[in-house]
Amino acid sequence: xxxxxxxxxxxxxxxxxxxxxxxxxxxxxxxxxxxxxxxxxxxxxxxxxxxxxxxxxxxxxxxxxxxxxxxxxxxxxxxxxxxxxxxxxxxxxxxxxxxxxxxxxxxxxxxxxxxxxxxxxxxxxxxxxxxxxxxxxxxxxxxxxxxxxxxxxxxxxxxxxxxxxxxxxxxxxxxxxxxxxxxxxxxxxxxxxxxxxxxxxxxxxxxxxxxxxxxxxxxxxxxxxxxxxxxxxxxxxxxxxxxxxxxxxxxxxxxxxxxx
Numbered sequence: 001x002x003x004x005x006x007x008x009x010x011x012x013x014x015x016x017x018x019x020x021x022x023x024x025x026x027x028x029x030x031x032x033x034x035x036x037x038x039x040x041x042x043x044x045x046x047x048x049x050x051x052x053x054x055x056x057x058x059x060x061x062x063x064x065x066x067x068x069x070x071x072x073x074x075x076x077x078x079x080x081x082x083x084x085x086x087x088x089x090x091x092x093x094x095x096x097x098x099x100x101x102x103x104x105x106x107x108x109x110x111x112x113x114x115x116x117x118x119x120x121x122x123x124x125x126x127x128x129x130x131x132x133x134x135x136x137x138x139x140x141x142x143x144x145x146x147x148x149x150x151x152x153x154x155x156x157x158x159x160x161x162x163x164x165x166x167x168x169x170x171x172x173x174x175x176x177x178x179x180x181x182x183x184x185x186x187x188x189x190x191x192x193x194x195x196x197x198x199x200x201x202x203x204x205x206x207x208x209x210x211x212x213x214x215x216x217x218x219x220x221x222x223x224x225x226x227x228x229x230x231x232x233x234x235x236x237x238x239x240x241x242x243x244x245x246x247x248x249x250x251x252x253x254x255x256x257x258x259x260x
Contacts, residue, residue, distance in 0.1 A: 055133030081115030111152025140178030
């Protein structure tokens with residue numbers, strides 16, 4: 001697994017994860033909404049932060065960047081089509097960057113926000129790693145604050161096309177609440193029910209449910225399965241006249257918005 005043995009989710013706020021990669025004394029972080037957990041990890045281990053990746057403009061993802069810039073010489077990379085509170089090297093679909101032998105491709109994944117991007121890291125002899133911000137969650141997807149259902153569906157299709165062994169590094173510990181909803185949508189999915197038990201055990205032991213991996217999400221995440229007959233059969237009861245893929249997806253996203 002190489003570098004991915006050095007992948008750490010740093011808890012922040014009530015349910016955020018700031019993802020940290022370290023190698024050869026250097027560190028990279030993704031979506032540092034709070035500087036303090038990052039500074040604490042750096043100080044404890046003696047690592048030097050040199051790269052910061054940002055997926056979108058929300059404060060719980062960028063709020064700590066300015067302090068980290070002041071404390072380190074880190075380069076900051078972020079979405080080209082969003083207004084950010086700090087200067088960044090702007091990136092969008094087709095751009096790439098390198099860090100410590102890893103190559104990162106940038107994907108446009110609008111929906112949660114209009115200019116949201118994701119980073120796919122690759123290196124020899126390791127599974128790809130996806131930093132997807134608030135686009136894809138384990139068992140769920142982000143709310144549509146700025147984009148349309150069709151945009152989010154297309155973004156999730158783009159992520160679904162990645163290799164199935166891709167590690168999915170979501171930015172929030174929303175898994176159990178997402179899975180509660182997923183069972184409502186896809187009640188006969190035995191893979192989903194087994195995953196619920198697994199995640200309940202992890203959380204009971206104070207462990208993160210993340211990273212997930214894409215192959216698993218394709219089996220259990222209803223937002224990646226909205227075209228499947230079993231899922232559509234459930235959605236048809238809630239959508240009087242669904243007429244295309246985006247309509248089914250929109251019905252499920254609205255149901256999740258209202259779900260308690």
